[in-house]
Amino acid sequence: MKDRPYMLLAELTYGCPLHCPYCSNPVQYPDGRELSTREWGRVFAEASKLGVLHVGFSGGEPLLRPDLPELVAAAHAAGLYTNLITSAVGLRKNRALQMREAGLDSVQISFQSDQEPLANQIAGASAHATKIEAAKMVRELGFPLTVNVVLHRLNIDQLERIISLAEGLEAERLELANAQYYGWAFQNRAALLPTRKQIAWATGIAAEQKKRLLGKMDILFVTPDYYTERPKPCMNGWGRQFMTVNPVGDVLPCPAASAISGVRFDNVRKRPLDWIWDQSESFNRFRGTEWMPAPCRDCSFREVDFGGCRCQAFLITGDASATDPACSLSPHREKLTTFVESIQAVHPAYSSAEQRPLRLSFRQNPTDRKCHTA
Amino acid sequence: MQMDEQSRPELARGVRLRNDPLTGEPVLLFPEGVLPVDETMYAILRRCNGDLTLTSIIRELAEEYDIDPQTVRQDVCECLTQLREQMLIALFK
Numbered sequence: 205m206k207d208r209p210y211m212l213l214a215e216l217t218y219g220c221p222l223h224c225p226y227c228s229n230p231v232q233y234p235d236g237r238e239l240s241t242r243e244w245g246r247v248f249a250e251a252s253k254l255g256v257l258h259v260g261f262s263g264g265e266p267l268l269r270p271d272l273p274e275l276v277a278a279a280h281a282a283g284l285y286t287n288l289i290t291s292a293v294g295l296r297k298n299r300a301l302q303m304r305e306a307g308l309d310s311v312q313i314s315f316q317s318d319q320e321p322l323a324n325q326i327a328g329a330s331a332h333a334t335k336i337e338a339a340k341m342v343r344e345l346g347f348p349l350t351v352n353v354v355l356h357r358l359n360i361d362q363l364e365r366i367i368s369l370a371e372g373l374e375a376e377r378l379e380l381a382n383a384q385y386y387g388w389a390f391q392n393r394a395a396l397l398p399t400r401k402q403i404a405w406a407t408g409i410a411a412e413q414k415k416r417l418l419g420k421m422d423i424l425f426v427t428p429d430y431y432t433e434r435p436k437p438c439m440n441g442w443g444r445q446f447m448t449v450n451p452v453g454d455v456l457p458c459p460a461a462s463a464i465s466g467v468r469f470d471n472v473r474k475r476p477l478d479w480i481w482d483q484s485e486s487f488n489r490f491r492g493t494e495w496m497p498a499p500c501r502d503c504s505f506r507e508v509d510f511g512g513c514r515c516q517a518f519l520i521t522g523d524a525s526a527t528d529p530a531c532s533l534s535p536h537r538e539k540l541t542t543f544v545e546s547i548q549a550v551h552p553a554y555s556s557a558e559q560r561p562l563r564l565s566f567r568q569n570p571t572d573r574k575c576h577t578a
Numbered sequence: 579m580q581m582d583e584q585s586r587p588e589l590a591r592g593v594r595l596r597n598d599p600l601t602g603e604p605v606l607l608f609p610e611g612v613l614p615v616d617e618t619m620y621a622i623l624r625r626c627n628g629d630l631t632l633t634s635i636i637r638e639l640a641e642e643y644d645i646d647p648q649t650v651r652q653d654v655c656e657c658l659t660q661l662r663e664q665m666l667i668a669l670f671k
Contacts, residue, residue, distance in 0.1 A: 208600065210612045255600045257612050285594060285607040310592040310609035348592030350609050376591065376665045377610060419581075422665040424610075 207491065208255035209481060212284075213262055213445050213459060214244065216275065218570045220265040221293045223328030224316065225356050225564035226389035229264065230462045231571040234278055236452035241271040242387040243472065245278040247449055250477035252282040254378055256447075259284045260312075262459075264451070267294040269445055273302040278308030288350075289311060292338035293331050300345055312340045312350040312379075317358075318365040326358065328566045339373045350377040355406065356396040363406050367413050367423070375421055380410055382428035386460040386515050387569045397547050403431050430544050434505060435512025435528035442490035447481065455480045457487060458517040466523045490514050499533045581632065581669055587658055588628030590668040595623055608666055622657050628670055632658075 217238055217568040218229055225556075239247070248259065259279045267290055279286050288303065292313045300311075313335060317323040323332035335459055342349050353359070359366070363380070370378040387394045398406070410425035417423065429436045439446045439458045448456040453472040456462060462469065467489055470480045481487055484519065493506050498510040499564045511517075512528020521536045529540040581587075589595060595615070604615040605664040617621060621643070625635045636654055637670045652656070661667040 240634065255598075257596070257605065283599065285612075287609050309594070309607075312609065346591070348590070348609050379610070419662050419665075419669065422663065472595075537647055 207444045207481075209251070209447045210256065210445050211258045211260070211447075212248075212251045212256045213260045213446070214247070214275075215262050215264065215448060215450045215459065216266045216268075216269045216272070217264040217451050219268045220263055220280055220291065220567070220569065221268075222265070222291050222314075222331060223566040223568070224326060224354070224388070225392045225566050226356060226383040227567040228384070228387055228389070228459050229567065230460070231391065232385050232463075234450065234452050234454060234462065237453045239349055239449075239453050239472070241274050241278075242455065244275050247453075247472050247477060248275075248279040248282040248284060248400075250472075251447075252284055252553040253286050255479055257283075257285060260289050262289040265291050265293065267291075267299070268468070273299070276303050276308045277306035277548050285309050290329060292327070293333045295338040295342070297341055297345075300341060300347075304345055304347070308347070310348045310350065313339050313342070314353055314354070315366070315369065316350045316353070318362055318369040322359065322362075323326070332429070336362045336373070339375075343374055348374065348377075349375045352379040352380060352381060354383050356383045357398045357402065358396070360398045360402050360406050363409050364413075367409075367417075367571070370452075371417065371421055377422045377424065380406075380423060380425040382426060384428075386463060386519065388565070390519055392548070393543070393562045397428070397430060397544070399548055400431060400544075401548075403573075405426065409523075425561075429513070429516070429528075429530040430540060432530060435509050435516075435530040435534045437509045438513035438516075438528075441510035443481070443487040444491070447477075455484075455486075458488075458515065461486075464518045467524065475489070476547045490525065497525060497527060499535075500527050503533070507532075580663070581658060583631065583633045585632050585669040586627040586628050586630060587632065587635075587667050587669055589623070589626060590665050606666055608664075613664075613666070619655060619657055622654055626658075626667060638655050644651070 240401055276286050278460045286308050287310045289312045314362050315335060316326040320332040320409055324330050339374045353366050357409045383389045384397050384461055389396060407427060414423040444458045454469040455472060456469055467486050470484045496511050512530050514524045517526045518524035520539050526536060527534040529536045592609050594606055596607055598605045604620045606613040606615055621639060636647055637652050640650045658667055
């Protein structure tokens with residue numbers, strides 16, 4: 205069967221009022237101008253023709269785009285399911301009403317912690333109280349709500365309270381997204397990666413609470429792949445089901461892919477989306493199994509995990525076509541395990557944000573020259 | 579809430595049952611994803627309208643497909659439990 209994209213992540217801007225140190229945005233922003241309202245409209249129409257059924261509006265903070273309701277309307281008119289992925293900073297009621305009118309199907313709000321001081325410290329902004337109010341308003345307007353919390357060493361011990369927060373907000377879904385170590389998170393991984401003990405405890409809590417909340421709230425908890433034996437089937441395989449269009453129009457198989465040097469990504473200003481999906485060098489680079497090195501090539505899991513994550517392979521080994529070191533069969537496995545073992549020695553006190561200052565580099569916004577607004 | 583004979587299942591908030599324009603096959607669209615819907619699931623989902631009770635859904639399916647109601651019950655419960663876990667189906671009483 206031919207690969208076709210089901211989901212599109214539309215990164216509308218890299219600007220954001222938050223500065224989370226695990227942000228999935230690239231550390232090096234691309235040059236260029238943000239796509240205009242009209243250009244995004246064309247992207248949604250082309251995406252729909254190509255098979256996309258679902259679009260996530262993301263960023264940065266998508267609410268920073270004044271034309272967001274128009275973009276929602278354009279995606280809705282193209283027949284796409286629309287999900288707003290937001291910090292909720294700037295999500296006022298009149299705006300939410302405009303988007304509901306425009307056909308917005310659902311809202312996902314990020315929280316950094318259940319406790320305001322830690323949440324604001326991680327976000328690098330005073331945002332927690334605003335988020336709570338916005339989440340309540342979203343519920344009052346009848347949107348389905350997903351709460352997303354990125355888990356890391358500084359907040360994972362509060363998992364029970366984080367679950368209570370989402371339950372109290374009457375979210376249908378709670379995504380407990382263990383930080384993925386790319387971009388800003390990779391730079392901060394020594395401060396962010398939880399210990400093995402923390403992960404084991406949190407995994408148990410998440411499973412137990414998921415059972416308790418059946419029919420009320422779904423909990424999605426994914427073990428960080430630094431602690432697994434087999435790699436994750438990243439994006440369900442390169443160029444198989446997902447595509448990302450970044451703020452300046454580059455089309456990527458995953459939001460982190462721009463970090464891989466040596467792969468050039470085509471742009472919607474120069475090429476139609478179907479050409480980029482079907483024919484571009486970047487989308488075909490790691491598609492299927494032909495590109496795989498040993499041990500992936502002969503592995504019975506090659507159609508299960510697709511060799512893991514290309515970005516992670518690149519970040520850890522310097523070679524994007526290597527087996528993901530999250531796999532115990534990777535010849536580079538030691539690079540990962542050495543790091544993971546160094547984390548276990550961390551004194552528990554170090555994991556408490558109240559007792560030690562955060563040694564983190566916070567995400568910066570693009571400067572004027574880089575991906576400036578349209 | 580436990581699922582029982584009098585439960586009236588319906589698609590949960592923000593969940594849409596659509597046809598995939600590319601294949602004509604039904605799919606469920608929901609906040610965080612897309613789920614392909616097979617023939618059995620489609621027959622069940624079409625009846626999850628918040629009006630029909632579990633008992634009525636099972637009776638209708640058993641009649642339409644001429645299958646023993648016990649077998650239908652098992653299929654329906656299995657399917658709805660899986661969908662409830664993912665918050666794709668909500669129950670009303």
